[in-house]
Every structure is written in structure tokens, then in C-alpha cells.
Amino acid sequence: MNRAWVWLVLVLAVLLAVVRVYYARSNHSEQLLLNCSSELYDHDKKDSQQYYLLMDLQADNHNVLLNYRYFTVDGTPVGSIKMHGDLKRNPAGSSYDLTIHDKEEQLLEKTKPAHMDYLSYISGLNLTNKSIHPMTLEMLDTDEQQHYAIVRFQPGNAVYGCRLQH
Amino acid sequence: MVQSFAQPRTPKYMLHEQMNPAPKMLGVVIVLVAMLALSVFFLKRFPLDTVTMPLSQQTLTLASGQQVQLLLYANSRMNNHILESHATILAAALMQCRQQVPWQQVYLSISHEKQMLNISMKGEQGGHFKLRNIKASDIERHMGFFSQQWLAGVNLCE
Numbered sequence: 001m002n003r004a005w006v007w008l009v010l011v012l013a014v015l016l017a018v019v020r021v022y023y024a025r026s027n028h029s030e031q032l033l034l035n036c037s038s039e040l041y042d043h044d045k046k047d048s049q050q051y052y053l054l055m056d057l058q059a060d061n062h063n064v065l066l067n068y069r070y071f072t073v074d075g076t077p078v079g080s081i082k083m084h085g086d087l088k089r090n091p092a093g094s095s096y097d098l099t100i101h102d103k104e105e106q107l108l109e110k111t112k113p114a115h116m117d118y119l120s121y122i123s124g125l126n127l128t129n130k131s132i133h134p135m136t137l138e139m140l141d142t143d144e145q146q147h148y149a150i151v152r153f154q155p156g157n158a159v160y161g162c163r164l165q166h
Numbered sequence: 167m168v169q170s171f172a173q174p175r176t177p178k179y180m181l182h183e184q185m186n187p188a189p190k191m192l193g194v195v196i197v198l199v200a201m202l203a204l205s206v207f208f209l210k211r212f213p214l215d216t217v218t219m220p221l222s223q224q225t226l227t228l229a230s231g232q233q234v235q236l237l238l239y240a241n242s243r244m245n246n247h248i249l250e251s252h253a254t255i256l257a258a259a260l261m262q263c264r265q266q267v268p269w270q271q272v273y274l275s276i277s278h279e280k281q282m283l284n285i286s287m288k289g290e291q292g293g294h295f296k297l298r299n300i301k302a303s304d305i306e307r308h309m310g311f312f313s314q315q316w317l318a319g320v321n322l323c324e
Contacts, residue, residue, distance in 0.1 A: 004189035011196045018207050038299035041320065043311045053301070095218070114303035118281055138218045140239070140273070141288075146295050150273060150286060152218065157241040159275045161286040161297040 030089055032059040032096075034149060036162035040070075042114045051078060051113040055160065057137070059087045064098055070113050079107040081119055083133070094142070100126075100133035122155055221246060226257055230266050239275040249276050252283065252312055259314045263323035268296045280308050 033056075040051040052071040057064065064087040070078040085100035103123055112120070126133040141150040142164065149164040221240040225233055238253050240246050253274055260272065268291035275284045285300040300320060304311050 004192050007193060008196055011200050014200065015203050018203060022207065036299065038301050039320070041300070041302040043302065043304040044306055048311070114305065115282065115301055118277075118279075118303075140218055141271075148288065148295065148297060150271075150288065152239060152275070154241060156277045156282065157239065157275050157284075158277065158282065158301070159239055159273045159284045159286045161273070161288050161299055163297070 030059060030062065030087065032057065032087075033165040034151065034160075034162040035165070036151075036160040038160065040113050040115050049111075049113075051115075053113070053115060055162075057162075059096075062086055062088065066098075066100070068116070068119060070116050072109075076109075078109045078113060079105070079116055081105050081116060081123070083123065085133075085135075094139040096137040098135040098137060100135060101131075103127065103133075118156070221249065222253075224253075224257070226260055228261060228263060228267065230263075232266055234260055234267065234269055235271045236260075237271065237273050239273060241275075241278055245276055245278070245280055248280065248309070249274065252276065252309065255312060255314060256285070256317065259317035259322055262314065262318070265323065267323050269298075276309070281305055283309055283312065 036053075036055045036057075038053045038055070040053050042049045042051070050073050052073065052075075054067075054069045054071070056067045058067075059065075064085050066081075066083040066085075068081045068083075070080065072078055081103060082105075083100045083103040085098055085102075088097045088099075089095075090097060100123065105120060107116075123133045136154045138152045138154075139149055140152055140159070143149070144164065147164050149162050150159065151162055152159045218239075220237040222238050224236050226236055227233055236253060236257055238249050240249055256272065256274055260267065260269075267289070269287040269289040271288045273284070273286040273288075276282070277284075281303055283302045283304075285302075287296075287298045287300075289296050302309075302311070
């Protein structure tokens with residue numbers, strides 16, 4: 001009888017240690033900094049318009065900031081969308097779940113780039129209906145030596161090649 | 167050895183008499199729980215890395231002999247045929263490049279609503295690492311603009 005209790009205590013101690021190691025691992029802070037620049041080409045019936053997009057993602061300790069800034073070809077700011085939220089790394093695989101809680105939008109010109117229009121629409125729809133805007137970020141190809149990452153965002157199925165800083 | 171196991175009562179094994187059935191059950195349960203906990207721990211600790219696989223992947227050999235990898239990313243089965251047909255145009259445009267291109271990998275994806283087409287290119291030129299992103303939209307014509315001429319117009323080869 002006594003021996004059984006000794007074993008029980010031992011096993012519980014081992015379990016406790018395992019749980020502690022696991023939580024220490026999962027709680028360690030996640031730092032991620034991505035700078036992505038893109039050329040935007042908008043087409044409508046006859047016209048076409050070109051813009052530039054600078055997208056930055058800053059993640060530190062589960063907080064994430066996504067900043068989309070739009071410019072004309074000559075560098076004049078057109079507008080921006082800034083989104084704040086939480087970031088969680090998926091235990092399996094190299095992807096992150098982003099939960100956006102709020103956003104700030106700024107429009108300085110009369111017309112929005114189509115990219116901004118879509119981003120504003122889809123995030124606005126989710127924030128109004130569900131009060132969160134869920135996104136996922138998948139790291140398709142990461143090279144820390146060369147400081148780049150090819151990533152994909154959902155919604156939108158948008159692939160970006162980005163500068164990676166740690 | 168086998169014969170000694172066959173004999174039910176050998177004086178060597180005193181454990182049976184020392185323990186009553188209840189702690190024995192407890193022992194078995196503890197061992198099972200510990201095994202479960204260990205397997206959960208190792209699964210969590212070393213998860214199977216589920217890297218997102220492209221819908222398809224092909225290697226193009228350009229006129230200069232250079233090899234470029236073309237990777238397609240889809241998020242639904244619906245617009246896969248559109249993605250494939252755009253990839254054919256993109257591949258043909260890359261094959262038209264006369265000089266050495268700085269790109270080693272070219273990624274192509276289309277948004278679910280067919281509103282945005284994304285091309286990301288990665289490579290090296292003169293020892294310098296290069297990245298280029300192109301995002302094009304055409305809401306009214308569902309990517310009707312997309313052609314080899316258009317790709318030449320945005321200087322795909324540079």
C-alpha cells in the first residue's frame with residue numbers, strides 16, 4: 001500500500017514537470033517583423049492605375065500590428081489601414097492565427113486602390129458582424145540568413161515576398 | 167525458463183501476496199496515465215511540420231538555360247483552372263525573356279473572389295538578393311487584362 005503511494009507521488013511529480021516544461025515553451029515570446037512592398041496595378045473598363053503598397057507586420061509578445069500604406073507612383077500617400085490584434089503560433093507547422101480587434105483607416109485621395117478597397121471591405125464586414133477579423137499567416141519559405149520570407153495571408157490568398165527581421 | 171512461468175506459485179514472486187488487488191489496479195492506471203502523458207508530450211514537443219504545399223510546382227528552363235521554379239498557390243478548388251491557365255501565360259512570358267532573369271522562384275496566386283492576382287518573385291542579381299511583388303486587380307473583367315503583353319509591360323524579366 002505504501003509503495004503504491006510513493007509511485008503515485010513520483011508519477012505526479014513527473015507529470016507536473018512535463019506540464020511546466022510544455023507551458024514554458026509555449027509561452028515564450030514570439031517576435032516577428034516583416035516588411036513587404038508591392039506594386040499594385042488596378043484595371044477597370046479602359047483605364048489602368050498604378051500604386052505602391054508598403055505592408056509591415058510587427059509582432060511582439062502575442063500583440064500584432066499590421067500596417068498597410070498606399071502610395072501613388074510618385075510617392076504621394078494615398079491612404080493607410082492599420083490593424084491591431086493578437087497573434088498565436090500554431091503548434092504544428094509554421095503558420096500563425098491573427099485575431100484583429102480594431103483598425104484605423106485613412107484616405108487622403110478621392111479614389112482607393114482596389115487592394116485597399118477589398119481589405120477595408122472584408123475587415124469591416126468581419127469587425128461589424130463578429131467584432132473580430134480572423135486572419136492566417138503562413139510562412140511558405142523562410143530564410144533567416146538571407147533575411148527573407150515568402151508568406152501567404154488569408155483571407156485573400158495573398159502571397160508576399162517580404163524582408164524578414166528578427 | 168518457460169516451465170518456471172508455467173508454475174503458478176513460485177516462492178520467488180512475493181509481490182502477489184504483498185499487494186491487494188486495489189493498489190495493483192492503481193499501479194496499472196498510473197502507468198497508463200504516464201504513458202499517455204508522455205506520448206502527448208512528445209507529440210506536442212515534436213509536432214509534424216505541416217508546411218503548406220503548393221497546388222502545383224513546375225520548373226521552367228529558359229532560353230538562357232536558366233531554371234526558374236513556378237509555384238501555384240490556391241485556397242479553393244473553384245478557381246484552380248483559372249490559376250492553371252494564368253500560370254501557362256506567366257510561364258510563356260518568362261520563356262520570352264531574352265537575357266538572364268534575376269528570378270529563381272516565382273509564386274502565383276489568385277484571391278478566392280478572383281479579384282486580385284499575386285505574383286511574388288525571388289532571386290539574386292549580381293550577388294544581391296532581390297524580391298518583387300506584383301498585385302493586379304480587375305474587378306469587372308475577371309483578370310481579362312492578364313496576357314503576355316501585360317507581363318512584358320510590367321517588365322517581368324527585370
